[in-house]
Amino acid sequence: MDSPINISTLSAVEDILLRNPSYAATFVIGGHVNGLTEWKTKDGRSLKEIENSEDN
Template sequence: MRQKDGLIIDGILQENILFNSPSYAAAFVIGGRVNGKEAWKDTNGRSLNDIEKSE
């Protein structure tokens, strides 16, 4: 996974980054291990996991 150094300035991501999974993306934001399918939520509070199960 890429390091955050220089990629975030004043709280804004400076370039697009493609991650291989929602967990890698969540770990980048949080700075540690996390289940991305539970961490990412929509505006209604539903997790990515809940959304995928309902489809």
């Protein structure tokens, strides 16, 4: 089976589905991080902020 990652360019060559935002952030950064606080919009809002604002 071919790898979904091109090692020479460190890019995904196919879609990779990860179970939650923290797994995705860890995959990208290469270490443990909280995806709810690390993923941000262009205007700087975190995923956690967006989720909290939708609950209210």
